[in-house]
Amino acid sequence: MLSKHALKSNLKLYNLIDTHAHLDELQNFDSILDNARERGIVAIIAVGSDYQSNIKTLEISQKYPSFVFPALGLHPWQLGELNSSQVNGELEFIEQNITQAIAIGEIGLDYDKRVVKRASKEFQKEVLARLLELARKYDKPVSLHTRYAWRDALQLVQDADIGKAVFHWFTGFSSVLRDIINGGYYVSATPAAEYHEEHRRAVKETPMDKLLLETDCPVYYGRGTKYQSAPGDITRSLGAVAQLKGLDEATVAEQTTRNATVLFSLPSVIASPSPPVILTLTLSVTKRKGKNLKMLRTGSAKQSQSLLNPGRRSDDNNK
Helix, strand or coil: CEEEEEEEEEEEECCEEEEEECHHHCCCHHHHHHHHHHCCEEEEEEECCCHHHHHHHHHHHHHCCCCEEEEECCCHHHHHHCCHHHHHHHHHHHHHCHHHCCEEEEEECCCCHHHHCCCCHHHHHHHHHHHHHHHHHCCCCEEEECCCCHHHHHHHHHHCCCCCEEECCCCCCHHHHHHHHHCCCEEEECHHHHCCHHHHHHHHHCCHHHEEECCCCCCEECCCCCEECCHHHHHHHHHHHHHHHCCCHHHHHHHHHHHHHHHHCCCHHHHCCCCCEEEEEEEEEEEECCCCCEEEEECCCCCCCCCCCCCCCEHHHCC
C-alpha cells in the first residue's frame, strides 16, 4: 500500500553571528558550516585553546575567509599540561600570528576544584595577565572563560585597561555582572539560556546593547536528553533570549549582530539590517507497508547531514 503527503513549513532566517565556537573540535566542518549558512549565520568567531587548536583555527579561517574569523587563545583547562617554558611558547605563537586574529580567546580563569588542582589560581592569573597585556598591546578584544572566578577575571581585565571584552556564557553574581556592564563589556548567551537558571538570570539582567549570541560548540546541552551543538544551534540562543527579554527574534537578531560587529570590528555589511528570509520546505513522505519512512526534502535549503562526532565538552563543564 502506497500513500504520499506533503508537509510545508516556513523557516525565518536572520543575520546571526556565533561569537564563540570551537570549530577545531568538529569533524565534517564543511557540512557543518554549510548548515550554519542555511540557518542564517553570517559570521563565526572561532576561538582557540592552545597551540594545536590555534593552528587549526587559523587553517579553518583561511579556508572560509570573511565567514570564519579566528581568535587565538590559551584556555585555563590547558595550563595543567604546561610548564613555564611551554607557556612562553604558547604566548609567542599568539603574538607572532596576532595580525591574523580578530581577538584573543579563549582565555580566562577557572576556579573549579578539578582545574585548580592541576593549575593553581595564582598560575592562572599570571598567565591571564600576560595574555591581557598582549590584547592591550595589539588593541584586540578578548573572549573570556570565567567559571567561579568572575570577580578576579573582571579585576584583571580592568587592571590591564582592556577596552573590549566579552564574558562568555556568564553565570556569575549579579553584582559582578553590573560591574561588567558598567565597564562597557559584553556578555554572551548560549543555548543553555533555554534552561540553566543562573545563565537565564544573567541574560535577563544584561541590557540588549551588551548582549551577544554564541554556541560554544561542540558543547553538549540539555537536561535529561542531551544534544551536541553546532553553530546552527545559534537559533536556540536567539529563541531563548527573545523569550527571556519579551522581544521578537528579529529585534534580538539585529541588536546582537550589531553588538558583535562593534566588538570584533567585523565588516559593517554583516550587521546591515535586512528582512528575514523565509524558506518554504516541502517534505514528501512515502510510506510502504513493512518499510521505514523515507523523507525527501525539496526547496531552497539543502538536506541537512549528520554533523558531529562525540566530544568532550558539556554544559556541566562550562557553567
